[in-house]
Amino acid sequence: MKKRLLNQKTVFIFYSFIAIIIALQQYFIGQYNNFIIFREAVFHFFEHKNLYLEYPDKFFDVFLYNPSFAIFFIPFAYLPIMIGMILWTLFVTLTYYKSIISLDFKTNEKIFLLYLIIPELNTSIGNLQTNPLIVAFIIFTMVSVEKNKMQKASFYSAINFFIKGYGGIGYVFFLFKKFRIKTYLTILASFIIIFSLPLLFYSLSEFLILYKQWFWSLKQDYSINTGVSIMGIIKSLIYKEASIPLIQLVGIFVMLSAIIKILINNNYENIKHIFLANILIWVIIFNQASESPTYIIASTGVFIWFLKTPKSWTSILLFSIFYILTVLSPTDIFPTYIREHFVKPYSLKALPCVLIWVFIQFQIFFPNLKSKLIIIWNKRLI
Structure with a gap:
């Protein structure tokens, strides 16, 4: 029984x-608004309508994804819901698996990892969002770069950016x-290929208007959110x-400093998985649009x-505090009452x-700190 549970096929x-099961559950209880948003975005795309307006007769909230995402979603849009x-x-x-x-x-x-992260994965896929895809494509990018498969890596990152x-x-990782x-x-x-996909169906002037509408929607979303993030905690x-921008600038500065530190020390191979964890956590905790379902990204980093x-x-x-407060709190x-x-x-x-992100910074910037502290402590004892 134990061997079966530890089998990848299982x-x-x-x-x-x-x-x-989750897809059927969400369908029968009528909670699939995000799927409808994606689906209608495909229809609006081909009808040359503004993808980023509210359509309260069809769904609540608005579509915020890049125009190319509407093309990616075509295989799912024209099927029965x-x-x-x-x-x-x-x-x-x-794909996440x-x-x-x-x-x-x-x-x-x-x-x-795959078993213990299931509660967080359920939270994410129950909302029918793209978050598990995003973490998957970040990992695929890293793995492809490691294997010198640069074409694959570049397309994974491009697709991810346009999601x-x-x-x-x-x-x-490059x-x-x-x-x-x-x-x-x-x-x-x-990047240019994915960026230009709408030109297969739009004239250049329509294409420019489409992207202008997308940028406007992102600006509007940015101005009203603090997210489940470090900004949300501080505020x-x-x-x-x-100031949200100021907090994010600090986060960017720390990330750039970490990258420079690794490049100077030439120790990426030694801490590549810690660095992967670092960016998966960082990209969520400093994101003003983060919400509970996006934490499949940060949680994967923590694992x-x-x-x-x-x-x-x-x-x-x-890790124990993380599992209780981050993974289990939405369940x-x-x-x-506490939730x-x-x-x-x-x-x-x-x-x-x-x-944990703060802890990781110590691992990156002071990799030998623990051993130095032990030496100092031993000397004091002597």
């Missing part, structure tokens, strides 16, 4: 089952490979008037960090991820 079947939902959820779930399997981890580490802009963070003009021409070409618990960090009381404690096993009166109002779902 996990694959289990993930497929979960995807189908229930069938489209099942296939979409299967595609998202199994495949990305974790692609990591150069031990089999038991992959299985550990959600922050998905383009995967481009950072910095840790030897500079080749051919590689960067490939990156540019893949709700510390200083209500805190990767925990698996590749030497175990200590600190790492185990941080029915978590106390409703509604503390976790949601104060963005506490983000807090463990923020603490």
Whole structure:
């Protein structure tokens, strides 16, 4: 029985089952608004309507994705809604599964991650969003760069950018490979191809209007959100008037500093998984549009960090707090009163991820700090 549970095929079947069940559940209880938004965006795209207006007779909220996403979603849009939902959820779930399997981890580490992250994955795919795809394509980019498959890597990052802009963070992995003009021409070409896809159906003037409408929608969304993020924590618990752009600038500065530090030390190979965890967490906790379902991205980063960090009381404690407050807080096993009166109002779902991100910065900037402290402590004892 234990061997079966630790078998990758068993996990694959289990993930497929979960995807189908969740899709059917959401369909029969009528909670599939995001799927309708994506579906209607495809129809509006071919009708040359503004994708980014409200259409309250069809769905609530608005479409915020890049125009090229409407083209990506075509295979699911023209099917009956229930069938489209099942296939979409299967595609998202199994792509995520495949990305974790692609990591150069031990089999038991992959299985550990895939099983324990299920509650967070359920939260994400239950909303029928793209978040598991985004983390999957970031991982695929890293793995492809590691294998020198630069064309694949460049397309993964380009597609990710045109799903959600922050998905383009995967481009950072190219910095840790030897500079080749051919590689960067490939990156540019893949970006231009995905960017230009709407030109297959739109004139140049219509294409420019389409992108103008997209930028306007992003600006509007940015101005009204703080998200389940470090900004949400600071504004709700510390200083209500805190500047979101300033906090994000600090996050960008720290990330750029980490990249420079790794390049100077030439130690990417030693901490590549910690760095992967770093960007998966960073891209969510500093994102003003983050919400509970997006935490499949940050949570995957935390799991990767925990698996590749030497175990200590600190790492185990941080991971335990993370699992309770981040992974389990949206589920029915978590106390409703605490969730509604503390976790949601104060963005506490983000807090463990923020603490772990800070811990990771010490690992990147001071990789030998622990051993130095032990030496100092031993000297004091002597």
